[in-house]
Amino acid sequence: MSTLIRTNCPRDCYDGCGIVVERRDSAPHRVLGDPDHPVSRGKLCSKCAVAYNGVWQDPNARLLTPLRRVGPRGSDEFSPISWQEALDIVATRMQAAINAHGPASILHTHYSGTLSLISYLFPNRLFKYLGASEVDPDSICNAAGHVAWHLMFGNSLMGFDPRTIHATSCLLIWGANPSHAAPHAHEHWITEAQSVVVIDPLVTATAAAADLHLQLRPGTDAALAFSLLHCLQANGGFDQSYIDAHTSGSDEIAADIARATPTWGEARTGVPAADIERAAALYGAGPALLWCGQGLQRQATGGNIMRAAALLPTLTGNIGKPGAGFCYLNVTPIFAGVDLDWLGGAEIARDGGKRVSHMELAKRLADPDEFKVFFTWNTNPLASAPEQNRLRAALRRDDLFTVVSDVFMIDTARYADIVLPAASFLEYDDITFSYFHLHMGAQSKIDEPMGDALPNAEIFRRLAQAMELDEPALLESDESMLASMMAQMDVGFDFAELKRRGHFAISDEPASWWREQKFDTPSGKIEIASAAAESMGLPRTPQAWADNVVSDGRLRLLSPASKWRLNDSYANDPYIDTQSGAPLLHLNPTDAERLGVQEGSAVQVANASGALSLTAHLDNAVLSGVAIAYKGRWPGLSVDARNVNFVHEAHMADMGESTAVHSTLVTVSLAKHPA
Numbered sequence: 258m259s260t261l262i263r264t265n266c267p268r269d270c271y272d273g274c275g276i277v278v279e280r281r282d283s284a285p286h287r288v289l290g291d292p293d294h295p296v297s298r299g300k301l302c303s304k305c306a307v308a309y310n311g312v313w314q315d316p317n318a319r320l321l322t323p324l325r326r327v328g329p330r331g332s333d334e335f336s337p338i339s340w341q342e343a344l345d346i347v348a349t350r351m352q353a354a355i356n357a358h359g360p361a362s363i364l365h366t367h368y369s370g371t372l373s374l375i376s377y378l379f380p381n382r383l384f385k386y387l388g389a390s391e392v393d394p395d396s397i398c399n400a401a402g403h404v405a406w407h408l409m410f411g412n413s414l415m416g417f418d419p420r421t422i423h424a425t426s427c428l429l430i431w432g433a434n435p436s437h438a439a440p441h442a443h444e445h446w447i448t449e450a451q452s453v454v455v456i457d458p459l460v461t462a463t464a465a466a467a468d469l470h471l472q473l474r475p476g477t478d479a480a481l482a483f484s485l486l487h488c489l490q491a492n493g494g495f496d497q498s499y500i501d502a503h504t505s506g507s508d509e510i511a512a513d514i515a516r517a518t519p520t521w522g523e524a525r526t527g528v529p530a531a532d533i534e535r536a537a538a539l540y541g542a543g544p545a546l547l548w549c550g551q552g553l554q555r556q557a558t559g560g561n562i563m564r565a566a567a568l569l570p571t572l573t574g575n576i577g578k579p580g581a582g583f584c585y586l587n588v589t590p591i592f593a594g595v596d597l598d599w600l601g602g603a604e605i606a607r608d609g610g611k612r613v614s615h616m617e618l619a620k621r622l623a624d625p626d627e628f629k630v631f632f633t634w635n636t637n638p639l640a641s642a643p644e645q646n647r648l649r650a651a652l653r654r655d656d657l658f659t660v661v662s663d664v665f666m667i668d669t670a671r672y673a674d675i676v677l678p679a680a681s682f683l684e685y686d687d688i689t690f691s692y693f694h695l696h697m698g699a700q701s702k703i704d705e706p707m708g709d710a711l712p713n714a715e716i717f718r719r720l721a722q723a724m725e726l727d728e729p730a731l732l733e734s735d736e737s738m739l740a741s742m743m744a745q746m747d748v749g750f751d752f753a754e755l756k757r758r759g760h761f762a763i764s765d766e767p768a769s770w771w772r773e774q775k776f777d778t779p780s781g782k783i784e785i786a787s788a789a790a791e792s793m794g795l796p797r798t799p800q801a802w803a804d805n806v807v808s809d810g811r812l813r814l815l816s817p818a819s820k821w822r823l824n825d826s827y828a829n830d831p832y833i834d835t836q837s838g839a840p841l842l843h844l845n846p847t848d849a850e851r852l853g854v855q856e857g858s859a860v861q862v863a864n865a866s867g868a869l870s871l872t873a874h875l876d877n878a879v880l881s882g883v884a885i886a887y888k889g890r891w892p893g894l895s896v897d898a899r900n901v902n903f904v905h906e907a908h909m910a911d912m913g914e915s916t917a918v919h920s921t922l923v924t925v926s927l928a929k930h931p932a
């Protein structure tokens with residue numbers, strides 16, 4: 258017997274695909290694309306198709322019971338225990354930490370293993386209610402961009418509606434690699450634009466398919482933005498009436514724009530002057546969309562870069578009309594009406610918890626006095642966070658009580674005192690969204706959780722009970738939260754009907770956001786010059802900066818999204834492991850020659866935080882001076898128990914205490930022994 262059930266993918270991905278599951282009684286369910294979903298159009302990307310039909314349904318790979326560590330930290334030695342025992346231990350240790358050191362001595366970290374709304378947000382209610390400390394989630398990903406666009410536009414969570422692509426003349430993709438990070442957008446959506454320009458140091462498949470690719474040196478984007486503006490202005494591409502009506506401070510950058518000729522731009526960015534002029538002509542030809550990914554702001558000056566890039570739509574008036582706009586992220590549930598603050602427990606929050614940047618996690622956790630309990634859920638810091646070696650050492654602290662909740666036995670869990678098994682998205686109801694296209698979806702329960710695993714929300718309800726907390730918000734049922742969200746969205750149907758439909762678009766016609774040109778900044782205008790920035794110790798205006806060329810032989814290591822993994826999810830799927838092959842360092846052949854490295858050579862990649870063994874792959878797609886090692890491998894599955902974050906030094910970007918991971922500098926040398 259088999260039945261078809263619609264659901265949606267809750268991964269941290271731009272695409273947010275529709276899924277159909279063929280539910281089978283005595284065989285693994287078949288997870289397929291939903292033919293009626295406008296984004297996935299009947300197909301899943303290769304990584305999700307493999308992992309959802311593979312490791313995610315493999316009882317030998319999944320965590321099936323709560324575990325208590327019985328061996329040394331980092332070992333494999335755990336014993337199964339009951340939920341009651343596990344939660345009683347966790348509750349007792351958390352209460353003891355609160356009594357002795359205050360609630361801020363509990364540090365929790367979480368991110369986006371699943372983005373389904375209840376699972377992603379509800380657990381925060383408990384930590385907020387206690388007044389616990391939190392690792393700032395976005396500081397590992399995109400906080401610099403958020404701060405930058407908040408300063409300029411008063412909002413970084415609302416961009417353009419992708420459906421407006423039919424009205425655009427040019428799509429400018431800046432520092433995103435949709436061919437990996439948004440494969441369906443790459444295949445179906447981008448192809449609908451009249452012209453496509455890509456700005457990326459790497460020849461990605463999206464860049465290769467574009468009308469024009471500006472292959473700039475990493476960290477030189479702000480200079481490129483000013484040079485593009487110089488050309489746009491020279492061609493009459495500035496919209497002076499828009500500038501006068503809706504922006505403030507343009508006069509303060511006029512001289513910088515005047516100076517940034519195409520030859521000036523070429524010298525700073527490595528992009529040929531003629532290509533800068535061509536890109537400006539394409540962007541200036543009509544309504545244009547600017548899509549800023551997250552790669553361009555993972556830089557030491559990433560916030561400044563995002564402010565500079567935002568000058569393009571601002572000075573050309575490409576805002577609030579069909580086919581025009583800018584996008585970093587669209588937090589679709591907000592526009593659908595969901596009250597995310599309520600769901601995450603803002604109303605019951607107690608003051609006093611600290612906020613810690615991921616860039617400081619390893620350092621702060623190593624201090625025996627600051628944190629006594631470390632609770633990790635929905636994220637795998639030993640794979641994804643910087644300073645891997647230092648973090649691992651901190652997790653060996655005997656006096657740190659560590660709890661990890663995940664679907665799998667991830668590296669971080671090996672350091673936990675208690676491991677709590679989480680159910681997968683096929684095993685409970687929830688609501689999903691995309692942070693790019695404007696659809697909300699139902700996550701439908703296909704089957705009972707595997708083993709004794711529980712959905713995130715149920716784990717935290719039971720923990721609140723074990724702590725004898727009677728605040729109703731901590732005990733609210735999924736049914737109640739689903740009903741409230743459906744009421745907030747006011748779509749005229751209930752969750753059962755959403756499950757039947759699968760998904761809905763938040764509007765029939767493309768949303769025309771920003772049409773009213775209202776900006777939630779102190780002046781109500783787009784703030785090119787910002788007193789708020791100045792008061793944060795930042796420059797008043799975006800600066801035409803470019804990182805210097807590295808001339809001491811070191812390479813700039815970029816570690817962007819891999820085609821085969823979703824962050825560090827799926828790395829444990831055997832088929833994906835085979836497809837990904839050995840961990841590679843992609844090098845430009847001229848750099849390889851200078852280093853005496855050949856295709857397949859074992860190389861050592863090193864800097865102050867440590868050294869990593871990789872296999873060299875000579876690749877003309879990589880700019881000279883740059884090296885690529887894709888993110889997301891599990892350290893525990895590699896020979897030297899390390900992944901690329903072993904050489905990630907945790908430098909902060911200029912805004913948001915955010916990651917500057919693509920600013921990492923490394924020396925590369927031939928390894929003494931084969932990899």
Ligand SMILES: Nc1nc2c(c(=O)[nH]1)N[C@H]1C(S)=C(S)[C@@H](COP(=O)(O)OP(=O)(O)OC[C@H]3O[C@@H](n4cnc5c(=O)[nH]c(N)nc54)[C@H](O)[C@@H]3O)O[C@H]1N2
Pocket residue numbers: 269367368369370371376397398399634635636637638640641642662663664665667679680681682713816817818823824825826888901902905918
């Ligand atoms: N070098 C380098 N490092 C990076 C980046 C980079 O570009 N370069 N990118 C950074 C970025 S952008 C991000 S967002 C982070 C992401 O880093 P992580 O948050 O660590 O990665 P994910 O793979 O999204 O999710 C982590 C875990 O969530 C688990 N999970 C899935 N569903 C559930 C669930 O329902 N409940 C629970 N409890 N767990 C679940 C998965 O099994 C997985 O182990 O990595 C960052 N790290």
Ligand SMILES: Nc1nc2c(c(=O)[nH]1)N[C@H]1C(S)=C(S)[C@@H](COP(=O)(O)OP(=O)(O)OC[C@H]3O[C@@H](n4cnc5c(=O)[nH]c(N)nc54)[C@H](O)[C@@H]3O)O[C@H]1N2
Pocket residue numbers: 269270271304398431432433434435437438439456457458459461474475476477478550551552553555556815816817818819820821822823824825888889919
């Ligand atoms: N397959 C897959 N999809 C994913 C993820 C994944 O791990 N795998 N992760 C998800 C998550 S959490 C996120 S945040 C997004 C991230 O996805 P993206 O927004 O695409 O960000 P990145 O992968 O960091 O990098 C994108 C591009 O930025 C380029 N880049 C690096 N430095 C610079 C620079 O200085 N300037 C410019 N202009 N470009 C630069 C890189 O070469 C890369 O091609 O993808 C999501 N989707």
Ligand SMILES: [Mo]
Pocket residue numbers: 269397398399
């Ligand atoms: Mo991310």
